[in-house]
Amino acid sequence: MYRTHTCGELRASHINTEVTLAGWVQKSRDKGFMIWVDLRDRYGITQLIFDEERTSKDLLEKAKTLGREFVVQVTGKVIERQSKNVNIPTGAIEVLVSNLEILNEAKLPPFTIEDETDGGEDIRMKYRYLDIRRNPVKNSLVFRHKVSMEVRKYLSDKGFIDVETPYLIKSTPEGARDFLVPSRMNAGQFYALPQSPQTFKQLLMVGGMDKYFQIVKCFRDEDLRADRQPEFTQIDCEMAFVEQEDILEVFEGMTRHLLKEINGVEVDKFPRITFDEAMQKYGNDKPDIRFGMEFGELNEVAQHKDFKVFNDAELVVGIAVPGGASYTRKEIDKIIDWVKRPQVGALGMVYVKCNEDGSFKSSVDKFYDQEDLAKWAEATKAKAGDLICILSGSTNKVRAQLSALRMELAERLGLRKPDEFAPLWVIDFPLLELDEETGHYHAMHHPFTSPKPGQLALLDSDPGAVKANAYDLVLNGNEIGGGSIRIHDKETQAIMFKHLGFTEEEAKAQFGFLMDAFEYGAPPHGGLAFGLDRLVAILGGQETIRDFIAFPKNNSGRDVMIDAPATIDKEQLQELNIQLTQKG
Numbered sequence: 001m002y003r004t005h006t007c008g009e010l011r012a013s014h015i016n017t018e019v020t021l022a023g024w025v026q027k028s029r030d031k032g033f034m035i036w037v038d039l040r041d042r043y044g045i046t047q048l049i050f051d052e053e054r055t056s057k058d059l060l061e062k063a064k065t066l067g068r069e070f071v072v073q074v075t076g077k078v079i080e081r082q083s084k085n086v087n088i089p090t091g092a093i094e095v096l097v098s099n100l101e102i103l104n105e106a107k108l109p110p111f112t113i114e115d116e117t118d119g120g121e122d123i124r125m126k127y128r129y130l131d132i133r134r135n136p137v138k139n140s141l142v143f144r145h146k147v148s149m150e151v152r153k154y155l156s157d158k159g160f161i162d163v164e165t166p167y168l169i170k171s172t173p174e175g176a177r178d179f180l181v182p183s184r185m186n187a188g189q190f191y192a193l194p195q196s197p198q199t200f201k202q203l204l205m206v207g208g209m210d211k212y213f214q215i216v217k218c219f220r221d222e223d224l225r226a227d228r229q230p231e232f233t234q235i236d237c238e239m240a241f242v243e244q245e246d247i248l249e250v251f252e253g254m255t256r257h258l259l260k261e262i263n264g265v266e267v268d269k270f271p272r273i274t275f276d277e278a279m280q281k282y283g284n285d286k287p288d289i290r291f292g293m294e295f296g297e298l299n300e301v302a303q304h305k306d307f308k309v310f311n312d313a314e315l316v317v318g319i320a321v322p323g324g325a326s327y328t329r330k331e332i333d334k335i336i337d338w339v340k341r342p343q344v345g346a347l348g349m350v351y352v353k354c355n356e357d358g359s360f361k362s363s364v365d366k367f368y369d370q371e372d373l374a375k376w377a378e379a380t381k382a383k384a385g386d387l388i389c390i391l392s393g394s395t396n397k398v399r400a401q402l403s404a405l406r407m408e409l410a411e412r413l414g415l416r417k418p419d420e421f422a423p424l425w426v427i428d429f430p431l432l433e434l435d436e437e438t439g440h441y442h443a444m445h446h447p448f449t450s451p452k453p454g455q456l457a458l459l460d461s462d463p464g465a466v467k468a469n470a471y472d473l474v475l476n477g478n479e480i481g482g483g484s485i486r487i488h489d490k491e492t493q494a495i496m497f498k499h500l501g502f503t504e505e506e507a508k509a510q511f512g513f514l515m516d517a518f519e520y521g522a523p524p525h526g527g528l529a530f531g532l533d534r535l536v537a538i539l540g541g542q543e544t545i546r547d548f549i550a551f552p553k554n555n556s557g558r559d560v561m562i563d564a565p566a567t568i569d570k571e572q573l574q575e576l577n578i579q580l581t582q583k584g
Contacts, residue, residue: 001020002020002022002073003020003021003022003073004019004020004021005019005020005021006021006041006042006043006044007021007023007039007040007041007043007044007045007046007090008041008042008043008044008045008046008089008090009043009044009090010046010078010090010093010095011089011090011092011093012080012092012093014078014093015078015079015080015093016077016078016079017077017078018075018076018077019075019076019077019078019095020073020074020075021039021041021046021048021073021074021095022041022071022072022073022074022103023039023040023041023071023072024039024040024041024069024070024071024072024106024113024133025037025038025039025040025066025067025068025069025070025072026038026039026040026045026068026113026114027068028063028066030064033051033052034049034050034051034052035049035050035051035060035063035064036048036049036050036094037049037050037063037066039072039074040113040133042138044088044089044090045088045090046090046093046094046095047081047085047090047093047094047095048074048076048094048095048097049079049094049095049096049097050063050097051096054096055096055097055098059097059098059099059100062100062102063097063100065102066102067105067106067108068106068108068109068113069106069109069113069130069133070102070104070105070106071102071103071104071106072100072101072102072103073100073101073103074095074097074099074100074101075097075098075099076095076096076097076098076099077095077096077098078093078094078095078096079093079094079095079096080092080093081093081094109127109130110123110126110127110130111123111124111127111130113130113133113134114134115134115135115136117134119131122554122560125552125554125560125561126560126561127561128550128551128552128561129561132550136547137547140536140540140542140547140548141548141550143262143536143539143540143548144532144536144548146262147258147262147532147535147536147539148215148532150257150258150261150262151215151235151254151258151530151532152215154253154254154257154258155213155237155254158211158250158253159210159211160211160212160213160237161209161210161211161212161213162212162213162214162215163204163209163212163213163214164214164216165194165197165200165201165204165214165216166194166200167193167194167217168181168191168193169191169192169193169194169200170191170192170510171190171191171192172192172199172510172511173510176195176220176221176222177220177221177222178192178193178195178219178221179192179193179219179220179221179230180192180193181193182576182577182578183576184575184576187577188577193219194218194219195218195219195220196218196234196236196529197214197216197218197234197236198446198448199448199511199513199514201214201236201237201238201527202238202448202486202514202517202522202525203513203514203517204238205238205239205240205488205522205523205525206517206518206520206521206522206523208240208523209240210239210240210241211238211239211240212236212237212238212239212527213235213236213237213238214234214235214236215233215234215235215236215532216233216234216236217231217232217233218231218232218233218234219231220232224553224555224556224557225555227543227544227545227546229533229545229546229549229552229553230553230557231553232531232532232533232545233531233532233533234529234530234531234532235481235529235530235532235535236527236529237251237483237527237528237529237530238525238526238527239525239526239527240523240524240525241523241524241525242485242524242525242526243485243524243526244427244469244471244485244526247471247483247485247526247527247528248270248425248471251473251481251528251530252270252423252425252473255267255270255423255473255475255480258535258539259421259539262539263419263421263539265421267421267423270423270424270425271289271424271425272424272425272426272427273287273424273425273426273427274426274427274428275426275427275428275429275430276428278426279399280295280297281294281295282294282295282403282406283295283399283400283401283402283403283406284399284400284403285426285429285472285479286426286472286474286477286478286479287424287426287474287477288407288410288416288422288476288477289422289424290415290416290417290420290422290476290477291410291413291415291416292320292322292381293319293320293321293322293406293409293410294319294381295317295318295319295380295399295402295406296317296318296319296320296376296379296380296381297315297316297317297379298310298316298317298318298376298379298380298390299313299315299316301372301375301376301379302316302368302372302376302390303316305367305368305372306367307364307367307368309348309350309392310392313392313393313394313398314393314394314395314398315392315393315394315395315398315399316390316391316392317390317391317392317398317399317402318350318352318376318379318380318388318389318390318391318402319380319388319389319402319405319406319409320354320377320380320381320382320383320386320387320388321386321387321388321389321409321413322383322385322386322413323385323386323387323413324353324385324386324387324389324409325353325354325355325356325384325385325386325387326385327353327387332351332387335349335351335389335405335409336348336349336351338405338408339391339401339404339405343404344401344404344405345397345401346391346393346398346401347393349389349390349391349405350362350363350364350389350390350391350392351363351387351388351389351390352373352376352377352382352387352388352390353387354377354382354383354384354385354386354387354388355384355385356384356385357384358384360373360374360377376388376390389402389405389409391405407477416476416477418476418541418542419541420476421475421476421538422475422476423473423474423475424473424474425471425472425473425474426471426472426474427470427471428452428467428468428470429444429445429467429468429470429471429472430444430464430466430467430468431443431444431449431451431452431455431459431463431466431467431468431470432444432463432464432466432499432500434464440501441463441464441499441500441501442500443496443500444468444470445468445470445482445484446484447493447496447497447500447511448484448486448487448493448496448514449468449469449470449484449485449486449487450468450469450484450485450486450487450488450492450526451466451467451468451469452466452467452468452469453469455467456492456495459495459496459499463499468484469484469485469526470482470483470484470485471483471484471528473528473530475535475538476538478534478538479531479534480530480531480534480535480538481528481529481530481531481535482528482529483526483527483528483529484526484527485524485525485526486525486526486527488518488522488523488524488525489518489522490515490518490519493511493514493515493518494507494515497511533545533548533549536548
């Protein structure tokens with residue numbers, strides 16, 4: 001037995017107990033006649049003591065050789081610590097060591113293995129196995145485990161069955177690019193890694209499984225953003241013989257359960273708003289409702305004067321910033337510069353200060369009087385002391401720009417508090433989305449999403465007006481889950497494929513297996529998938545997912561620790577019947 005106790009376990013009640021511990025040397029302090037060593041494992045830190053009065057000379061000399069991150073085993077007696085450390089659970093005791101075994105020596109780490117490390121992100125990713133020893137990362141992984149276990153417990157108690165689905169599947173056009181895997185046994189042919197288990201979970205419903213779930217890896221070969229990974233984890237779920245309300249009820253319950261068990265927070269209300277309402281009020285389909293600052297549309301009260309910027313705009317819209325009337329001109333100019341950045345893309349910003357005396361001061365006083373500005377304040381729900389920020393332009397662009405500004409200002413004002421949780425459902429999404437470059441429609445979610453009852457005929461006359469039987473669960477401005485009621489009959493699915501531009505032959509080639517299955521008694525079904533990485537990060541009070549993933553990729557999709565992706569030798573390429581060509 002390498003240890004009788006962990007390094008986080010010993011207390012005053014263990015004094016005079018003989019113990020054996022094993023772990024890593026956090027640090028040592030050598031006073032010549034006395035040496036203290038902090039021994040660390042996953043559970044905590046225990047202080048070891050060696051002194052010349054009670055420790056043999058050989059043992060004392062051996063202790064002097066210990067370096068950071070040496071792996072050691074010690075045996076000794078638990079004694080009362082003279083200078084107690086109230087900041088750690090083991091701070092009342094120390095272990096007087098009688099035997100020391102060095103299990104493995106260690107090179108000096110490239111950064112300090114402490115909560116506040118001196119290592120930058122790149123070096124910590126290269127030595128991720130060392131980074132995991134640090135409490136912030138270790139605790140994040142333990143936290144993820146707790147969330148996963150609560151998910152499994154909740155869904156199992158609700159009658160869901162955990163079923164594994166394949167990772168080597170067929171490439172199908174579902175949105176993002178697939179990661180492809182060449183088949184050696186089938187020359188010139190490729191598997192794809194699943195973007196989601198979508199078709200398999202639908203087939204499980206045809207198979208009568210009724211309630212399915214899986215915590216599963218998914219893969220998308222997308223251009224990466226700062227907080228997106230090429231491989232990610234879903235809590236994938238599907239149910240048969242259900243309508244939208246049944247699914248919302250189950251997964252609203254799961255979210256309540258997680259918030260209560262993990263965060264100790266009771267959440268009663270899960271508001272529901274339509275996609276159109278979300279875009280109109282917040283400018284995006286995943287609004288953060290922990291704070292107000294809802295959009296106020298100003299076309300009717302701003303397009304009656306000779307201000308060409310507003311008159312030529314498709315949409316004039318503003319938000320009221322709490323307390324913003326106190327901003328100096330320099331501070332307001334910084335906000336204007338922020339919205340003019342290429343990442344946001346606004347050409348400028350009009351502002352109105354709502355003074356405490358009820359008067360208004362704006363950057364367009366030349367064109368608008370006090371009565372006009374009062375109407376703007378009413379439309380944006382601005383109060384005395386607030387600042388109204390107004391953008392104008394084409395509807396979709398200006399909503400996205402103002403949404404970005406709303407989130408940025410809320411961050412600056414401290415309104416996005418990580419210990420507050422505000423979930424909501426966004427429902428009634430458009431079924432189809434128009435690609436402005438090609439002029440063609442594509443599925444906003446995926447090709448298997450059912451239209452709202454009674455709207456199928458609209459696909460011929462007004463496809464953009466068709467609403468989907470789809471829903472997203474949003475938490476603190478992040479989409480944590482999304483799903484839909486599925487199409488479950490071959491005829492409707494064929495109509496959907498037709499409107500997405502598939503010929504009958506293409507639909508048969510890509511999804512024939514699913515269409516065939518629908519002919520053998522497919523039940524009405526629907527489901528939802530949570531993004532586990534994002535959910536865990538939000539429950540953990542963080543915005544970034546990387547520290548909740550054991551071995552993440554960087555922003556270029558590379559694993560710098562194992563140096564992947566990497567080139568393949570010629571013999572392997574020949575076995576796979578692959579020939580590389582040089583770009584350019």
